[in-house]
Amino acid sequence: MNNDSNPKRPSDSSADPLARALEELMENRLSQCLAPEWQRTSVANNGQCPKPDEWLPLLGGDPRAADDANLDALLAHAAECGKCAAHLRMLTAEPSEQEATELAVLVSASHEWQRKLAADLARTPIHKLRPMGIDRLRASKIYLWTGSAMAASLMIGAVSFFWWQRANSPERLLAEAYSQSRTYDLRMPGAGFAEVNHETHMRGGGTVHESSRLLDARARIERQLENAPEDPHWLELEARADIQEEKFDPAIEILDHLLATEPVTAGLLVDDASAYFERGSSTGSESDRVTALDNLRRADELAPDDPLVLFNEAVVMEDRGQAMNAVETWNRYLKFERDPRWLAEGHSRLQALEEKLNQLKTHQGRMGQHPGTSPAMHTPVA
């Protein structure tokens, strides 16, 4: 390194031992008069020198270990360890003039010697890439296919299991039982469309041909309740099964209890309303049907865009003689329903209701023209 390029040294460094030590260190180096061997040897070396092959990253021979932290650690060690520094120097230093002279006269430096050795080395065994590669390729393909097949099997198994579990859940079974034989106007959560078949309605009587799905669902629900008799989810499903079996009293008892003790949800209110409405329809109880409408109104407040809530609410409103409210609710229902068949039923019910209203208006109009008509007869329906 060029001496002139060094920063100016302090003039009175001799007075300060530390400054003096620094200047001596640099002067010795700059004059190529290195510190004695004891000085070059480590003050920090604790004898944990890297093994020979561990120096490879520093010499650029091992890319795998050439991260910055490792390189810094090796450099730091060499900076403090005289032996390792000497070893590095031996490996990296350019040949001196004397060494160059010695190397030049070596037989190994001759072209002839190198040519003969090259011929020998060229004949040394070569790693057979292709056959091994093909074998490995085949093996890896087999592993790949086997692994893929196993993964696919597991995936299919898992999907099938979840599909089967979902398809055979009590909720699904109850919904299918409803769709298989819809015996009342109100809708059940999760159930697909089905035409109402009032002929199979047994109005609280015993069921002659109970759906196998309903029986299956009931069995599963009961098994669950044996383990968790207070579980609100299974209790709600049990009540839903009771409604389908037209056991309205136990259904209402369960659902009222749940509404009193558990967080009120639109689903619970819908089920409770169905139980009250169907009991009211079967017994002629006005009170039950009023309760049903109250529950559905509360459900409507909780889930104003739920088509199932709106459908049932409109049906009960119509039943309660609230024709104008029912028309408005049907119109709201038609905005949210996506199932075309349920949508068609909604349209049909609305159309029928509007026709009734029109007929009523026509009738009222005629009655209004009659001079003896009482004013009480002009009172609107809703």
Add this chain to the structure above:
Amino acid sequence: MEELRTSVNDLAKACARSADAAEWAEFLRRCTPLASLVALRVSRSWVSFSSPATVNDIVQEIFMKLCEQERRILREFEPRGEDSFLGLLRMVSASVANDYFRRTHSAKRGGKVVTMALAEEGAPGPSASVLPTAGLEQQILLAQLDQKLRSAPEVICERDRALFWLYYRQGLTAEEIAGLAGAGLTPKGVESALRRVAKWLRGEVERQKSENPAESG
């Protein structure tokens, strides 16, 4: 010539699977000087005078080593930077040369070959117990300088500190330090870093002296 344009890394990769003597001859032409130099230096660390024949034998063993196990070393070589194969060749050469002398020394004593760690090689270093008194004081002062270098890692990073001591204490030249791929610097870069560290260290020593004039006397 085509060979002149081929890097030593590419030659090494080609020779891993080549049966072409001409390709190998070019590889030897490029690599023999380095292998011979390392062989010569290791020889000197073991014996006061190493015969040219011994060095030649070692050089031959170095290249045979590269071809062991179906040329495993060449096959597994992964280039990292320009002529990085030469770094690997240095290490292989030193290892083969040391093994050569361990084997011959062991044979003379009738024992088995013993692989020694690098720290055990070469002449034994002085221990602290033989340091002269003046040397002990010097060591303390150097340790203080080192402490200063370590005290400002945001200014003097670990690599700068290592370069400083490699140059000023261990006596490596800027070219030799730059020859270490891990340093990541050219000789000019090493010199620049050294100037910066030296300037900063002098400033620190000066500052300490002005802040504590009583201690500095």
